[in-house]
Amino acid sequence: MEFDNNKPIYLQIADFVCDKILRNEWSAAGRIPSVRELGADLQVNPNTVMRTYDYLQGEEIIFNKRGIGYFVAETAVQNIVKLNRTEFFSHQLPMLFNTMNALGITLEEIKSQYEAFLKK
Amino acid sequence: MEFDNNKPIYLQIADFVCDKILRNEWSAAGRIPSVRELGADLQVNPNTVMRTYDYLQGEEIIFNKRGIGYFVAETAVQNIVKLNRTEFFSHQLPMLFNTMNALGITLEEIKSQYEAFLKK
Amino acid sequence: MEFDNNKPIYLQIADFVCDKILRNEWSAAGRIPSVRELGADLQVNPNTVMRTYDYLQGEEIIFNKRGIGYFVAETAVQNIVKLNRTEFFSHQLPMLFNTMNALGITLEEIKSQYEAFLKK
Amino acid sequence: MEFDNNKPIYLQIADFVCDKILRNEWSAAGRIPSVRELGADLQVNPNTVMRTYDYLQGEEIIFNKRGIGYFVAETAVQNIVKLNRTEFFSHQLPMLFNTMNALGITLEEIKSQYEAFLKK
DNA sequence: GTGGTCTAGACCACC
């Protein structure tokens, strides 16, 4: 897996895990890979995965059974969606609008770019 | 001036300088404040301003006359705009589209949000 | 290590690093010393080494893995050679020819000096 | 006049003055422009020209009559040539040979470059 | 542990 330098790796791994859950590859109440396993898979220090799991547990997307492993929470999917939507509408979108304003970019341009993006 | 903790101060100062240039408050071929002056103005260490100027010189937005000071480059405005647009269309926008896709958000929603944003 | 006062230390360290790479003492994709280590080795402030690494990363000679360290880029050797040759043929040599012309020095004289230099 | 950023302006002005003398445009025992005049001509601070004249006086290339101005020394030409040749053979040339060695550049390459330079 | 940023203060060459 390749990482973007502008975002902490542990958050990128969180996205990766959420993606797995949303696609139902890791299903509700099921066990997810151990910190060591996932670390080996993604070629990343286990500590970093640990941080991801910590974060996801805080958001109630996964939970821990001591000595056994981490599991997908029942409410995982809805929490992921809520988390993402909140982030999107309260941070990402306003920032976008600000730069659009600053650069004089219209919604029309965004629209045509979006259509090009969809075809890709 | 207040600084956002999520972005290096020297880059926020760069934005500040670019803004001045775009608004024509600091005009083409004109001298801009010395690192010491601007540092005092913004309550920031001169070294930090130095780093900003270094960066902006690399982007060919300002240039230096030795022992005299820094000046706005002839091509400053176009370089600023180019820099910002490149960043916007090749990074910010694709990331936006990706999350839109992932969250199932349509362009219609964006549009209504944008109108709300404009009224604010 | 001793430093020449006529050239910034951070650039002399850059030369030092490039030399290591060219001699294959620090090999492609391998990790190079941390800013703290090299700083201690060369009896130089870590910030100064940091500046060197910054510069070399800009020239795509080394690259960074966050939280882990700096590594020799795959294309390091060719980039070093290209950098040096460009500098030599487009700046150093023309300046030499200009002064040769001004002083009426012939290529023959250069040649004999060069042979003397090689024997030294 | 345009200045190279890698060399102090006052030394570049010194080169300019020496060139005038060597070409006999400013002849032996003749008066040369005042600090203010030359400064205006070259669009440079008079202080900087002053520093040039100071330096050239130290090298016995020009001399000063108080209240009147600066004049070309009788021994100017020979001192210029001596100064330049010394600089060339004891500094410039050894540095050249070093980089040639480091980059594996042969005298043959230099020769062909030189011929190309002469035709230009 | 790593790099990245920032401050405070110093010294220097140059204009």
Place this chain on the structure above:
DNA sequence: GTGGTCTAGACCACA
């Protein structure tokens, strides 16, 4: 006066 470099020491996020 200007920028440029360097040091010492601090704090932070990240791995």
